[in-house]
Amino acid sequence: MKSAYLYVRVSTDEQKRKGYSLPEQEDRLLKYCKYNNIEVKGIYREDYSAKNFNRPEWKELFSEIKKKSSGEDKNILFIKWDRFSRNVEYAYEMIGKLRKYKTTAMAIDQPIDFSVPESTVMLAVYLAVPEAENTRRAQNTANGIRRAKLMGRYPNKAPIGFINLTLMDGKKTIAPKEPEADVIKWSFHQVAQNDHKISEIMKIANEKGLICSRSHFFRILRNPVYCGLISVRLEPNEEQMIKGLHEPLISESLFYQVQSVINTKRKTTSKKNDLRELFFLKGFLTCPVCDRKLSASISQGRSKKYPYYHCHDGCKTRINAVFLNECYQNKLQQLILSNNAVELFRNILEDQNIKIQKASYLYTQKLLERKIKERS
Template sequence: MKTAYLYVRVSTDEQKRKGYSLPEQEDRLLKYCDYNNIEVKGIFREDFSAKNFNRPEWKKLIATARNRSKEDKNILFIKWDRFSRNIEYAYEMIGMLRKYKTTPMAIDQPIDFSVPESTVMLAVYLSVPEAENSRRALNTANGLRRAKQMGRYPNKAPVGYINLTTMDGKKIIAPKQPEAGIIRWLFHQLAKNIHRVEAVRRMAEDKGLICSRSYFSKLIRNPAYCGLIPVRLSSGEQYMVKGIHDSLISETLFYEVQRIITTKRKTSSKREELKAMFFLTGFLTCPLCNRKLCGSFSTGSTKKHPYYHCRGRCKTRIKAPLLNESYQQELQRLMLSEKAVNIFNCVLEDWNTNTQKAEYLQERQQVVRKLQEQELTLSQARKLFIAAVLKLDDYSELKREYRVNSKCLKKELNDINEKLKNIDKQRQQGDRPIVNILQGFSSMDTTDKKHLVNLIPPLWVDYKTGDMSLDLNTALSKILLTKKHRSRR
């Protein structure tokens, strides 16, 4: 009696097509074996694509055939497209099976391997599925290209967006909070060109953006965030199309970030560490030889110690934390004069408060309008469902989309309301935070610290005690006063 192993396979896009389900294939193969008096040694069921032979169940079948290579046997399947959809891999696999005394056979497309002319029919049977795959891939690529040319983003939504479906069945993407706000923030941080890309990624991760290094590198290069969609032609050329989705950042900001991240940075992490610690470098002079002091770390037995030191023969060396702390204390003694406070209040009231509040109010109106549109859409769908115009599956899908969209919009609305509350709190606090304008020096970026030291450099320094005085130019002396002078007035 002849023996055979049955192989049934179906891919995801074939599961709903009649005649391609696993039970139907298995039933036909079993009937064929029963009619032809063939003993079934095993059945291998596969839910995998046939573009190659990297399939779990097929690997098990090959291992079984290899272990029983001394006996003749067959592998039965319905058609040759169940075996493979790649003619090159198919011929290679047939040769391998021949070494194991195993013959693949399609019951609907029989081939007699003992007849030389049969190889022509085998080539036809194997080439047709590959041609179908190529045509399907080409049609898919053309469809995606047409969607992009219309300004739609047909792929999976990038981080910060969510895939949605409109009433007419079109796929769109919409901003998703809080990821959208974090991405907007990280682009602004990269545009400052202060931190390394990896440092910005870690800061974004602390804010809640979960993203690997490789994906983050792709994320900051994705033009979809500025509202552009790249379209690649068959010739290999690429051009940008304005997308119909809402952008998170401006095109100017996006291309500025691209310029920064593609330019080789001259600063290393070690230099950034030096700049952060020795922000007074260039403003301190040696008390013995009048040379400019530089900064470096001295390696101790347990840790490194930062020092400002002279490169001359005098070997002057002063602890950096002592002078840094003294400079910050002197800055904290400075405060705005009453006239300057009044001017700052007018400026902040006009721009930082009123303008921001107007923008947030406008954003809130847009979100409320979108929520109302969602409610109207669901109401219309409910009427159509009651009138038996809309099917249950379609109505359920609309309700699911409504819940997702409404949840995102309500979250965005809550964020805007929170920002408006913060603006009202700032108004109630008065001018007290504005008076002590230099209190936040320690939390500033290194670049901002260096800029401030350049505006207000040390005038006199006692290198033994660390005491120092600051040099206020004519303009700054009119708006900045020390606290003791302020109290005497």
């Protein structure tokens, strides 16, 4: 071996930035090449999983190998075979591709003499062990998540409207997160009323601060976590609902009412909500004559329609909606928050933080109550 490309790999970007594995691998490979008088033609540093070869640095290395003349023997060095691949099938396929370009892959800690037929047995072991480790690790993780869910804990990343918390005992839970939690509550209640199209409800929810796609919004409506239930898959076709320890956003009855609305094929009875943006002051205005709340509607003129805020029968109060909306918006722009208002908002934020802490304490209390019941 006169020359070689060096390949070092870790699984994640965080390991690349904060860990010492990449520099350690590179340093050992460089010392190996110096000791054996091997010219280093390039170093490729990777921060991708080895479940397949769809990795940026490996693709670049493979392209470089294909550019070289076919008459030249080429080599790729790495520390162990798990740096090369953690999938037996893909590993053998890639070794075959490298052979077409007269390239040999070699692990300095697990050397293989490909000229000896029996060496293929050791290669199979070196490649199979990392795949078995990955499979076992994935299975252990899945079992741990299932056990946590059976205990009523939600161990995954918190869904929108919740936030992940770590309790004083080190266990993880989720708690409501504002303002998304309130918007989600509002969305469930609106869908349950079955008065508006779900797409219209989603649009208003987005404006209120719930930023998500249409498909994500439907996943929210179908997620039992919001009513305090956690879905646990026991068998491929068997699923169980566990009462969670976290604080629910809605009741179970409301959740199943929404499922009925979503899953039932029905003739749409929802109302168009196009007027909502035009008459956004409706319900907040009072008549200057009779002190009753003003309503709103559109009057048909000869050539076009005219929007008005108006009073009820018997009162002739009528105000152009476009004019009044512009006056209201201009007045808002002139407002400046006083020091007292700023202080009030600061207190509101502090109260919100207290709510999160309260959710953590309630979770701990429920956990202790469950343990007492189990022991009694």
